[in-house]
Amino acid sequence: MEFFEALINILNSTIRVSVPLLLACLAGLYSERAGIFDIGLEGKMLAGAFAGAAAAAVFGSAWIGLLVAVLVSVALALVHGFASITHRGNQIVSGVAINFIAAGSTIILGQAWFNQGGRTPSLTADGRFGAITLPFADQLRDVPVVGQIYSGLLSGHTLLAYLAFLAVPFTWWVLFRTRFGLRLRAVGENPAAVDTAGISVAWLRYRAVICTGVLTGLAGCYMSLSQNAGFVKDMTAGRGYIALAALIFAKWKPVPAMFACLLFGFLDALSIRLQGTPLPIVGKVPVQFMQALPYVLTVILLAGFIGKAIPPRAGGVPYVKER
């Protein structure tokens, strides 16, 4: 039974650490399915996390924080769009630039506004999203297995976490059941076909990029307003890149994306859990090794275990009207 509880605990933290990955991964999915590669997920998340925490600290409201986070992140997404759609620039360069801008400006602005070494002030309960207890979770706590899973694993997450997991079927539905989704997938494969079908390639891609901005904003917001109580410098710590890896791993499909994020989240949760505990045979493992494990595994998984990942065919190539 003790093992079962430990498992529930690990899975619970798996969900917690997976949420920002999942939101960022779905964000990347909208953009890349439309043919715009976005290595700037990381930067947009970071900017969203900072803007959300700053606004929540000033106005004392998580909702205002959320709104501001999304606005800032969408603004950065539009910058990426402007560079790569309107001006047909190199999408990698533009994405990297956004990462640099976000990393630098969050620290400078944080220091200038709050004078706490780049942090934002600690948020009160109002400034954060609190845990939501699902109905009857407390009563069912002692029912073996089912009750434990329900109240220990599924209940007690914040609004954004539930939103992230609901976004998975929603994204699937949008992609495969709506007109917008059909066009989005088409423009990532063959923009000339979309153009000759009488649809504006640029406007379609801008809409995809805005979806990306909204979701990275939510991802950042989750980190600073749910997982933590404020912004700390570089708090995204490469999650944007892991999300990209998960996206490739999932071959740009929403449901596999969720499982990929959960897998990476699980590795992360495991590494936190095992820090400092001696393992059988190998003994005590250095903290750094455990922290590096998810990244090492990512490389190994990506290098050999997913088969051929075929990206959207027009991905990364600016659309120019010519043959």
Place this chain on the structure above:
Amino acid sequence: MAEAAIELVGINKSFGTVRANRDINLVIERGSILGIVGENGAGKSTLMSILYGFYQADSGEIKVGGKAVAIKTPNDAIAHGIGMVHQHFMLVENFTVIENVILGAEHEALLKSSIAKARSELERLEREYGLEVDPDAVIEELPVGLQQRVEILKALYRGAEILILDEPTGVLTPAEADHLFRILRQLKEQGKTIVLITHKLREIMAITDTVSVMRQGTVVATRETAKTTVEELAELMVGRRVLLRVEKGEARPGAVKLSVRNLTVRDSRGVTMVSDVSFDVRGGEIVGIAGVAGNGQSELIEAVSGIRRAVSGSVMLDGAAIEVTGHADPGELRDRGLAHVPEDRHHVGLVLAFEENENSILGYHDKQQYLNGPFLKIDAVRDDARRKIEKFDIRPPDCRLRTANFSGGNQQKIVLARELEQDPGVLIVGQPTRGVDVGAIEFIHKQLIAMRDRGKAVLLISVELDEIRSLSDRILVMFDGRVVGERGPDATEGELGLLMAGVESQEAAE
């Protein structure tokens, strides 16, 4: 005279310094089939792309049904009942047929009802025009003939009254082309207007009502088809008399240069495409391989030129083996004097994003004449490119232009110039005149015969039976991966046709 469906008035369009269309006036009559012919780069595709709103004219006016209209995007064109089948298909390859058909014409935000509507509409179109295709098939798994049908369905689904087809038969087998023409005639009977761009003058004579000739961006003549001849059209296009028949002397075959024995090749799905094929090509002769597309010709030349690995068999080049079942290296074969003009210039023959001069030495870039230590001698490369441009009359004559910006036929000439100018001992050439105008066909044919007369061995594959018959000294017919017969150049079309359909091989088996 019938009423005009479309009138183009004073259309001008330039790309940089290239004037693709100048002062074009053209009337397209309702319910007729108009043919447009013209040299490569004459501006045919550009003009039609302007009519379809894909490009914007620099100046000029478009009238639909007598009223001047602004066509700024394909959407405007579609709204005015204009549909277009592009020279290079505009399909999303990993979508199904039905998804491609509704793309851009979905009538509400959710797909379900659009798909249901398209399904019944496709059934109707299938019944009325014989345009049958499985709505749930994925595009990349369909043969080109069917892909083209999807393009036509796309246009009709959008309610096109005027259908533009840009070189629709370039990639079709003769049977597929016949089927297409039946469909076009039927469309015409239903009152639709059709514009057909093609380089095949026979098709013009067979199906059009009027024909307009373009040269260097202008319309130089318009004729009633019934009152003109192939010779006149060819002369109008090129501005001089064109030899439509190939003139060649007796072949003087020498030693065997290329020898293929028991070659068996599978395609990427593991299906055997070439089985147990043996033949020789001697210096001083042209051996043509005839066959309906998809009977193994493509795989055969890919294996011999070292692009595709064969399962078994052997190939000798000038008496020395080529490792066709192992790691044959196309680069090494090139050094040994085997040149290859691939069938598919876009995917195999050219890097479209490169400048013309870079493509004109591609594969030969490590030859001493272009090198200065590890560096390319850019000037030498460009001079070389200019010389080829002049000799092969590649237009526009600008070796710094991006290859993608050349017209289809001129891209073909770039590949041919590169391979022929190396003067290889053995030349393997696939579809040498696909998408090329009559003047250029005459030139290319002369070049191939000149190579033969210099004692080189030429292996030719082409889906154009005429081309095979007029160039080859010996004709091998392939059917279902086997060589089912060999004939001399005097074989009749009917005889070859039967062989190509596998008739004789079946009789022999009985």
